[in-house]
Amino acid sequence: MKRILTLPGLSLALLCCSRHPGSSAPPPPLVEVVALAAQTDQPIELRGSVAARSRIRLGFKQPGVVAEVRAQEGDAVRQGQLLATLDEVDARAQLRVAAAHREKAGRDAERATRLVSEGAMASSVRDDALSQLEAAEAQVAQAEDALARTRLLAPAAGTVFARLAEPGETVGAGVPIVVLDTTGTVVVKAAATARERRLLRVGQAARLTGDAGETFAGRVTSVATTPDPADGLYTIEVTPDGGRRLLPGTLLRVRFAPGRQAAELRIPLEAVVHRQDRDFVFLLESGEKVRQVPVEVDEAEGHEIVVRSGLRGGERLVAEGAYFLQDGQRVRTIERSR
Numbered sequence: 308m309k310r311i312l313t314l315p316g317l318s319l320a321l322l323c324c325s326r327h328p329g330s331s332a333p334p335p336p337l338v339e340v341v342a343l344a345a346q347t348d349q350p351i352e353l354r355g356s357v358a359a360r361s362r363i364r365l366g367f368k369q370p371g372v373v374a375e376v377r378a379q380e381g382d383a384v385r386q387g388q389l390l391a392t393l394d395e396v397d398a399r400a401q402l403r404v405a406a407a408h409r410e411k412a413g414r415d416a417e418r419a420t421r422l423v424s425e426g427a428m429a430s431s432v433r434d435d436a437l438s439q440l441e442a443a444e445a446q447v448a449q450a451e452d453a454l455a456r457t458r459l460l461a462p463a464a465g466t467v468f469a470r471l472a473e474p475g476e477t478v479g480a481g482v483p484i485v486v487l488d489t490t491g492t493v494v495v496k497a498a499a500t501a502r503e504r505r506l507l508r509v510g511q512a513a514r515l516t517g518d519a520g521e522t523f524a525g526r527v528t529s530v531a532t533t534p535d536p537a538d539g540l541y542t543i544e545v546t547p548d549g550g551r552r553l554l555p556g557t558l559l560r561v562r563f564a565p566g567r568q569a570a571e572l573r574i575p576l577e578a579v580v581h582r583q584d585r586d587f588v589f590l591l592e593s594g595e596k597v598r599q600v601p602v603e604v605d606e607a608e609g610h611e612i613v614v615r616s617g618l619r620g621g622e623r624l625v626a627e628g629a630y631f632l633q634d635g636q637r638v639r640t641i642e643r644s645r
């Protein structure tokens with residue numbers, strides 16, 4: 308005869324099964340925890356070199372044949388100094404022709420004026436003669452300017468960076484003859500990593516030290532927003548205070564005092580969880596429970612990411628295993644050394 312298990316019997320059987328030792332609750336998840344290092348404001352020191360603030364490519368304003376180039380690479384020049392000349396034969400000939408026309412027009416105007424005053428000539432003839440004189444004077448001024456354009460002068464004090472033409476070459480208008488680094492004001496250029504760049508700002512004070520030990524002050528005047536494709540570093544420009552004269556190419560140590568922007572933390576990439584369009588991390592609380600904390604993150608550096616706000620030094624952070632955690636969940640931990 309078949310036995311029929313009644314409802315009370317089924318309930319009793321299920322209760323017995325639920326108390327079976329093999330059906331106990333799973334243990335809390337195992338996560339790696341790291342202690343966040345307390346913030347220490349360390350100064351930044353970079354290597355820099357003196358460079359001209361601007362580099363000018365100088366050429367003649369008219370075409371011609373180069374007669375002389377007086378500038379050599381590395382020469383220090385003063386403002387207004389003659390750097391190069393064009394052949395002047397054509398320009399001087401045009402000036403002589405224009406001067407002769409002016410002289411004739413002057414005589415014609417003088418004679419017409421006298422005859423008009425004597426009533427022997429109509430005043431319109433005198434007016435035409437005066438107009439011819441004015442045109443001749445304009446031609447002389449144009450010829451004098453053309454002659455002056457055969458001389459290439461330094462527009463500012465500086466150092467010759469390159470000499471690009473030699474005597475005898477035919478050059479067009481604007482073709483560079485000399486490249487001049489202006490040294491009236493110089494800057495110190497240094498290369499910084501992405502982390503160092505974030506800690507620097509325009510106007511920040513700097514200390515410049517030469518190889519001989521001389522030290523003087525400077526100030527950040529430019530922080531590059533994009534890295535140099537060649538090395539991935541960011542260019543920082545520092546202007547020495549007091550108009551100090553430094554030779555381009557001089558090597559210096561550039562030291563920056565820590566600023567307010569130095570308060571940042573770097574944490575493992577896998578510690579950040581993105582949920583609901585926000586970034587979170589999990590901090591370990593007493594009782595081996597975790598607390599979900601929103602953070603603001605910046606750029607990634609290798610296997611780490613910079614946190615701008617939301618964390619403090621000394622807190623214990625879930626470095627691995629955070630993806631499936633929930634706020635207030637109990638965990639088991641192992642310590643990760645940094």
